[in-house]
Amino acid sequence: MRSCGDCCIRLVDFGVRLQGQPVLEQINLHMHCGELTSLIGPNGAGKTSLLRSMVGEIAHSGTLRFIHQGNVETKTPLRIGYVPQKLELDRTSPTTVLDLFAGALSRWPLWAGTRKAVRAEALAKLELVGGESLLDRRISEISAGQLQRVLLALALAPVPDLLLLDEPVAALDQGGMERFYQTVSRMRTEYDLSILLVSHDLTSAAQFADRMILLNRTILCDGPPREVLLSPLIRQAFGFGFTEQEIAERRPAFKELEHEQCDFPMRRAP
Amino acid sequence: MSLWHSLLMSLPFEWAQYDFMGLALLAVLLVSPVLALLGCLVINNQMAFFSEAMGHSALTGLALGALLGLADPTVTIVGFAVLLALAMFLMRRISAVPTDTSIALVMAFVVALGVVLLSRGGGFAKYSRYLIGDILTITPGELGWLAGLSGVVVCAWVFFFNAFFMVSLNRSLAASRGLPAAVLEAVFSVLVAVVVAVSIPWVGLLVINSMLILPAATARNLARNTRWYVLGAVLVSLFSGFLGLVSSYYWNTATGATIVLWACGFFTVSLVVRKR
Numbered sequence A: 001m002r003s004c005g006d007c008c009i010r011l012v013d014f015g016v017r018l019q020g021q022p023v024l025e026q027i028n029l030h031m032h033c034g035e036l037t038s039l040i041g042p043n044g045a046g047k048t049s050l051l052r053s054m055v056g057e058i059a060h061s062g063t064l065r066f067i068h069q070g071n072v073e074t075k076t077p078l079r080i081g082y083v084p085q086k087l088e089l090d091r092t093s094p095t096t097v098l099d100l101f102a103g104a105l106s107r108w109p110l111w112a113g114t115r116k117a118v119r120a121e122a123l124a125k126l127e128l129v130g131g132e133s134l135l136d137r138r139i140s141e142i143s144a145g146q147l148q149r150v151l152l153a154l155a156l157a158p159v160p161d162l163l164l165l166d167e168p169v170a171a172l173d174q175g176g177m178e179r180f181y182q183t184v185s186r187m188r189t190e191y192d193l194s195i196l197l198v199s200h201d202l203t204s205a206a207q208f209a210d211r212m213i214l215l216n217r218t219i220l221c222d223g224p225p226r227e228v229l230l231s232p233l234i235r236q237a238f239g240f241g242f243t244e245q246e247i248a249e250r251r252p253a254f255k256e257l258e259h260e261q262c263d264f265p266m267r268r269a270p
Numbered sequence B: 001m002s003l004w005h006s007l008l009m010s011l012p013f014e015w016a017q018y019d020f021m022g023l024a025l026l027a028v029l030l031v032s033p034v035l036a037l038l039g040c041l042v043i044n045n046q047m048a049f050f051s052e053a054m055g056h057s058a059l060t061g062l063a064l065g066a067l068l069g070l071a072d073p074t075v076t077i078v079g080f081a082v083l084l085a086l087a088m089f090l091m092r093r094i095s096a097v098p099t100d101t102s103i104a105l106v107m108a109f110v111v112a113l114g115v116v117l118l119s120r121g122g123g124f125a126k127y128s129r130y131l132i133g134d135i136l137t138i139t140p141g142e143l144g145w146l147a148g149l150s151g152v153v154v155c156a157w158v159f160f161f162n163a164f165f166m167v168s169l170n171r172s173l174a175a176s177r178g179l180p181a182a183v184l185e186a187v188f189s190v191l192v193a194v195v196v197a198v199s200i201p202w203v204g205l206l207v208i209n210s211m212l213i214l215p216a217a218t219a220r221n222l223a224r225n226t227r228w229y230v231l232g233a234v235l236v237s238l239f240s241g242f243l244g245l246v247s248s249y250y251w252n253t254a255t256g257a258t259i260v261l262w263a264c265g266f267f268t269v270s271l272v273v274r275k276r
Helices: A047-054 A097-105 A116-128 A144-155 A174-191 A202-208 A225-230 A232-238 A244-248 A251-259 B002-009 B019-044 B048-056 B058-067 B074-094 B099-118 B124-132 B140-159 B161-169 B171-176 B181-203 B208-222 B226-251 B255-275
Strands: A008-018 A021-032 A036-040 A061-067 A080-083 A162-166 A194-198 A211-216 A218-223
Touching (some): A008 A047, A021 A047, A021 A194, A021 A218, A036 A202, A047 A162, A080 A144, A097 A116, A097 B161, A116 A144, A144 A174, A174 A194, A202 A244, A211 A225, A211 A232, A218 A225, B002 B019, B019 B048, B019 B208, B019 B226, B048 B074, B048 B099, B048 B181, B048 B208, B074 B099, B074 B181, B099 B124, B140 B161, B140 B181, B161 B171, B171 B181, B181 B208, B181 B255, B208 B255, B226 B255
Parallel strands (some): A036 A194, A080 A162, A162 A194
Antiparallel strands (some): A211 A218
């Protein structure tokens, strides 16, 4: 619907072994730009391992490719934006939002000050997520929701080919979660991004995703969120399932999102 | 060097009239800020316990040097610390044992092994220098080595600080930015091991970790951003190093521990200031 359809990210025979044990096998996946894919699966299914191997933190077999218009493979490596679930920071950490951007965007050492250009770039990206006022705040003193928006802004600097989000809303309350998903949704259309979102909250993720993938060591089910949630495989993987009615009751919220990008009343299933 | 000595001697202080104090002051002004620089990222990486273990591993390194009949055991102390740092880095990656537990195990082992080897025949007392350190005996040659090592750390902090910083925040995030997270972690561990091991004869293995952690912890209480965190840690370390050296001269106490007491004082002040 929103996809330009001209470029895609392709995982072929992708697999990961950790300490000799296979955690992911035979992953074959196409993701088109402008498409938000929600990745679900039980604990230990390999969701985080998939993201960690895609960003290059751990080794993988098979290939990860970015294919441009007309099936031309790019020479430049795939640019990946990654939004972690959390940062390894304690409450006394002096790290500011600007430090985060400067550390990521510039080689000029943080302790020698921040270049004006980096500050401007950080401010521009923060504006996208409504976080300009956070620039000089310490990360340890902003809320979980604000931090997730900051991390999203950071992942967009520079604008990536593929955006990976690792359970970004786990620490957020209901309102914060909805606002965050709305922002992500907007970015998808604005930048024609491919987005892969790992989520624990199956139904909320379903409302915002174009597509859903059920993962457990390999891809078990792949399709429109509604179909995946109705699949008997869901009950096998999680021990509970969804009825047609439960999902249908969520449709209005989904529809409204298409027209109204913010502050819509979200309906919850009983 | 002679310029430095004549400069010091022109000062109207008793301690400044001695050559050994001039060398010790240079050594303190080199070692303290370098330890403080490392300490900032050690705290960010939550590796304070790891650096403590690196300090204690000097006992085994020292014992290996004695077994091999080396006059100067620095090679075995540094070599063993580096091996241990790499072994612990691998353990963190492949083992399911919690990091603090595995470090405690390793530390117990290297301390026990070192003490057993060094105490054979009741000769442990002659190694007590390594426990409390003796910066007053440093020679110009040794000072040259310290200066070289300080240069390496400062270069690493100029070229790779941001990379180390990103890895300390989140490994996957660093990797997504094209940084080799595992390599950087290993390099950082080795750097800490080398600096700690080299400094031990002068600072003492009992207090070395405090010199690493305290200045950074003090600056952390007060700094509003990473820049002032790092610069503040260096300032605190320079002040406590200078005050510690001079007061140890007048009090006739071990220099390393005296420096640490000053650093503890600064830390307490920073806590009080933070609370207000």
